[in-house]
Amino acid sequence: MSDESSFRPRLVLRFGITGHRPPRLVEDRHDTIKEQCAEIFRLAQQSLEELQPRHPDVFSSEPAQAKLVSSLAEGADVLAAEAALESGLHLSACLPFPPEVYAKDFGEEEWRRTAALIEKADSILALTDYSRGDEAGYEIAGQIVLGQSDILVAVWDGEAARGRGGTTQIIAEAVARHQPVIHVDATGGSEPELLWSGLHAAIPDRPSVDGVERADARKALPALIEALCAPPASNGQAFVRDMIDPQDKRRERVVAWPMMLGLTGARAWSKLNFTPGDAGESVRQSRDLALPFAQNGHFGTMLNGPLLKRFGRVDAHANYYALRFRSSFVSNFAMAGLAVLLALSGLLFPEAKKLLIAAELLVILLIIANTRGANRINFHARWLERRHLAERLRQLMLTATLGRLSLRDVEDGTRDPGWTSWYARASARELGLVNATFDREYLTKARDTMVALIADQAGYHRNNARAMHHANHRLHKLGDWMFSGTILACIAYLVLSLTIGTKVGIGRFGMTEIVTFLTALFPALAAALYGIRMQGDFAATSERSSVIAHRLERLKVAIEMDPLRYDRLVERSRRLSEIMLADVQQWHLHYETRPLSLPG
CATH class of the missing domain: 3.40.50.450 (Rossmann fold)
Incomplete structure (x- = not known):
């Protein structure tokens, strides 16, 4: 093949x-x-x-x-x-x-x-x-x-x-x-x-x-x-091209989101990745799910070959579109703050007013182009579709080893299931029934694979919860400082105007111009930070990841305490699928109501 x-x-x-x-x-x-x-x-x-x-x-x-x-x-x-x-x-x-x-x-x-x-x-x-x-x-x-x-x-x-x-x-x-x-x-x-x-x-x-x-x-x-x-008739061409294009070009550098994580301390600068990982990296990270079953006939060959490759590609694409979408809204709000800064700078540098207005116009045009470009490509929908498919394929690699293809478990199949569900089902049909005797040795292998996946995902969600909490806390504090600065500037102006008058200033800049500049700029920057926090859903993401990590850790303990029986492993695998897919469903709910739009 x-x-x-x-x-x-x-x-x-x-x-x-x-x-x-x-x-x-x-x-x-x-x-x-x-x-x-x-x-x-x-x-x-x-x-x-x-x-x-x-x-x-x-x-x-x-x-x-x-x-x-x-x-x-x-x-x-x-x-x-x-x-x-x-x-x-x-x-x-x-x-x-x-x-x-x-x-x-x-x-x-x-x-x-x-x-x-x-x-x-x-x-x-x-x-x-x-x-x-x-x-x-x-x-x-x-x-x-x-x-x-x-x-x-x-x-x-x-x-x-x-x-x-x-x-x-x-x-x-x-x-x-x-x-x-x-x-x-x-x-x-x-x-x-x-x-x-x-x-x-x-x-x-x-x-x-x-x-x-x-x-x-x-x-x-x-x-x-x-x-x-039959594949769904609607809105599938981009999905098909993504999956079967032999040349994967999604490797350009993306700056805004990683920079925001670095500046807030959510990620160490040494660990920031400005280039999305490729499919090979996703395959390497998930190979341990498939490798123990490589000798189980055609099933093992499919699992370690096409299915693992498909997961790797769609996981890499999901990461790419997530990075592009998140960077788009961070860039928008950052540029909105810059536009306000340029507009207010005309108060301090009236001789450069034309140049500043031109620069502000350019920034506004960039915001519009960035928003329209992101919405035309539909970064957030592509991200969530591919993340849903990646989780379906990841779960399939686990549940299929227990004979579960989940052909009817997620949607009922009587309506248009969409490309992601269709592709997951088509892959499951091709994978088929595992060639194995479900004895103690095999069930131990299946259990250990499940436990390893749970430990990996729990660790990811613990780290993500900390990172998102840290980013949300820093952005919130920075916004508070902006409003505090506005209050201090207003108080300083009132005190000075009542004592020594408003004629004083700093160098060539009068006090009235300085205070007007600061009291307009700080709230605008605070609003931009708030917009990033709300669009990024940092607080809810942190809480959700923390809850998922806790549920996964409890599930891991339960599996390790269970008697080694097939029916118990199947029940635990169902619970694992519910936990992992619930996270994707929450992302869908959030971003369906908050598509990328012009900041304002």
């Missing part, structure tokens, strides 16, 4: 399968069920092959690929897996127990059939936390299959659940999280139906199996695949 093509996701669609086992699934229905599944898979592959040529600038040139994830239990799982392989799909196996334990749940003939499918699977995940026949093992495997799937194929008789983690429970959960379900009737009473909240005119918050809209699966499938896999 070339360096440029590694940033173009491959067009991949992922099916999951859930369904009944004998005796609930009667044998005389097997051939019909298998043929209906095969028809769905062939139609899906055809739809993917028609979709890919319509977006050559977005998808890689690799052939479009449909995959099935299955627990390969006797009955529906095996029938769908055989249909998938015969239809040209790839198969991934998610087993509730290691194969040698799982075999004891089968008869000899049935196990030979399942074992043959396991041999053909391109990746195999096996849980080890559960004993033979434990329903919890089947439930967890079903949850993994659900999390790995764009579309769930459900071979179901329409009746209520008869056990933990059964077909009905999995279908209900899929519908509730807005995941499309293709119902293959296990009784033969109806043709395959699509159950999906995306069919509703007004999408319900939490749809149910009984209330969700239905459609003919064969007729609806091409449009469904288009909705799930």
Whole structure:
């Protein structure tokens, strides 16, 4: 895979399968069920092959690929897996127990059939936390299959659940999280139906199996695949160029924001960086997330190759646009203060009034050009979009090692998800199921990786909280000094005017001119400092980073005290994702209401 093509996701669609086992699934229905599944898979592959040529600038040139994830239990799982392989799909196996334990749940003939499918699977995940026949093992495997799937194929008789983690429970959960379900009737009473909240005119918050809209699966499938896999039609060209441009030119020096941090003491001068870090630096800083899993088959290759590169590029772009946006508003307020200084200097240097007015006009024009340029490029929106995507990809590198692709966890997918969510999902589909046995050694590796990420992020937020608090405190104090200077100048003028008169001055400058200059300049500079504080949101950022660091540190302690179990690690990884993405959401809320504008 070339360096440029590694940033173009491959067009991949992922099916999951859930369904009944004998005796609930009667044998005389097997051939019909298998043929209906095969028809769905062939139609899906055809739809993917028609979709890919319509977006050559977005998808890689690799052939479009449909995959099935299955627990390969006797009955529906095996029938769908055989249909998938015969239809040209790839198969991934998610087993509730290691194969040698799982075999004891089968008869000899049935196990030979399942074992043959396991041999053909391109990746195999096996849980080890559960004993033979434990329903919890089947439930967890079903949850993994659900999390790995764009579309769930459900071979179901329409009746209520008869056990933990059964077909009905999995279908209900899929519908509730807005995941499309293709119902293959296990009784033969109806043709395959699509159950999906995306069919509703007004999408319900939490749809149910009984209330969700239905459609003919064969007729609806091409449009469904288009909705799930096609890139969004709006406002995506800049994003695509950013991601696939082989020449990354975002390395110019940016001065205003780093200078402000240095002048306020928020950063040591020796640690100021006037040039944004490149993608290689972001990759190096995050390599420890991916490297421990390098030997886990295709998953490990993807994780340490294209996915890590994609994260590195988008993280570097997010840092670049953040630096440009922050420098833009710092420059604006600094130049606004300079414009006031130039205007007031005419009181002290009347002979240079024309030159000062010309300089003031130039500064004002620079402020306008800076504001319009920043808004035209849309620095703040690009920053937040890319920061959101970077965090999604960072979390994916962690959660995917536990079998969680988060295809339906963030947005419900029934509306235009935007380029960032689309790109994260496309990358997750391509990454797929990890090839691993979730034994103690593997879970220890996953836990240690999670703990290391939490420690790194907690340290970052602790440092950021201190830096932002320090910058806010210094800017606040400096503003207070400006107002104090204004008060002192007013008092000095009143005292001197009442005692020795206003004729005195300093050199060629009279007292009236000096006091007028200072009492106008100091409040203007204080207002500029206040504008920087409010636009930069220093106080709230410091508080937010402090809270996030505290939550991360508590989570780290909890993980280290937990028994080493898969379900606990999954729950902790969900909590970590919530904490990290909440920070990005807060930035969105802040800057949606405070776009860059002319200071005034």
